[in-house]
Amino acid sequence: VNDVEEQTSTPARSRGPARSLSLEQIVDVALALVDAEGADALSVRRVAGVLGVRPNTLYTYLAGRAALEQAVVERVLAEADPRLLDGDASQWRARITTYALALRRRLRAHPGVAALVMRAPMDGAAALAVGEGMLGAFADAGLATEDAARATWVVIVQVLGSVALDVADTPDGRPGPERAWVASRRARMRGLDAADWPLTVAATDDVARWVTKAQFAWGLDAVLTGLTSGAQHGALGDSEEQGA
């Protein structure tokens, strides 16, 4: 509704037919659109409209809508510097924590993108950089290759899953100040019958705080402790599983 100007007149470049566009430019516009109006507002046609170009023009640069979404996700993943995962071996825990908090912060700055992040495979360059950095941190924590790889995925799941579920909890996909958000969650739970959900009602205040930074940090810390405790009970094994 604002901020993103619909430029129906002339393209951004000179006048020649060649290279009036670039993929980078397209992603710029797509991200601005998602930031301004949310994930649902992202469309090939809207982006083309802003760029002053026909919708089908974008297919020269992208395979389609899914590729556009993936490119936007990659862009935001890259906003959190994966070099935060590098550093002193003894500081492996702080490195992961600092990076995770930075990534959470960037995703919440683009809440529409947080919704998109669980819809595309984590195989772009930015995603690879995250994995590479985290593998290094867990190696410094003393984990062997296989465990470091498994631990890396657990942390990625926890960080991205947490942010995505948080954002999904906001009615309009736009997280507000933490205090107000928690209050609204508490209010939503007011109607719950203690006879039906005794434990949930008893824990209302704590459940309301599930979307906080404190919860995120506490959870990540617990996860890191478990990943490096070396005391896996793991009864459930490697049995094959069929799809569907």
Next chain:
Amino acid sequence: VNDVEEQTSTPARSRGPARSLSLEQIVDVALALVDAEGADALSVRRVAGVLGVRPNTLYTYLAGRAALEQAVVERVLAEADPRLLDGDASQWRARITTYALALRRRLRAHPGVAALVMRAPMDGAAALAVGEGMLGAFADAGLATEDAARATWVVIVQVLGSVALDVADTPDGRPGPERAWVASRRARMRGLDAADWPLTVAATDDVARWVTKAQFAWGLDAVLTGLTSGAQHGALGDSEEQGA
């Protein structure tokens, strides 16, 4: 393309104007549609078409498309029996593990729904039942209310996040047999340059296995260990955070 019949003729009920439909029926059709053609095929118009009714008719039963998605998610969440979380106090760990594996199984049986699960707030009756059961299991593990609540959310995030990211990794949103899937992930990583991503390349086989049941069980086990180790380092505190 199959399985879901487009019934353009008469409604399912007799002939009177009243109650030719029900919310349950609508969700039945929506779920069948998602199962047959994936999350993207779900639309108000398609569902109405199958039911032999005009699109706007559904607005008598639902607030809109988002509510339809949420109802489908609830339906599938309810497929995994939350009573699996009940049982002997000493068995708290097995209860959580068994339930988590059951939920993962149900979600993978409806892979389109796994994509939807991160887009709606976890506040329906089925979601409440999951929280309530998990709170009980963590209470039995000896956690105080606040820690049990926090732990509950960590596990929910891990389970749902894991399934959603797994499904997002499949090109067509349809997880096949595990062995083939892992092989295709390994093939995808073949092109990676060891100079750019040394650790990732060294861990190729392990990274390819991120989507397996073994990874899921291993990760959940580590998370449960961390959540109940009682050794939180938690340096990062409760500081307030502004939105955006």
Next chain:
DNA sequence: ACCTGAACACCGTTCAAGT
């Protein structure tokens, strides 16, 4: 190589109207 014209087969949602 890059962009357009035109079309195809769709969307969600609203509103006034009928029974």
Next chain:
DNA sequence: ACCTGAACACCGTTCAAGT
């Protein structure tokens, strides 16, 4: 209360054509 007719303002994608 439940459903329809009709409309509004959109979608993604394809294909042949132009430069």
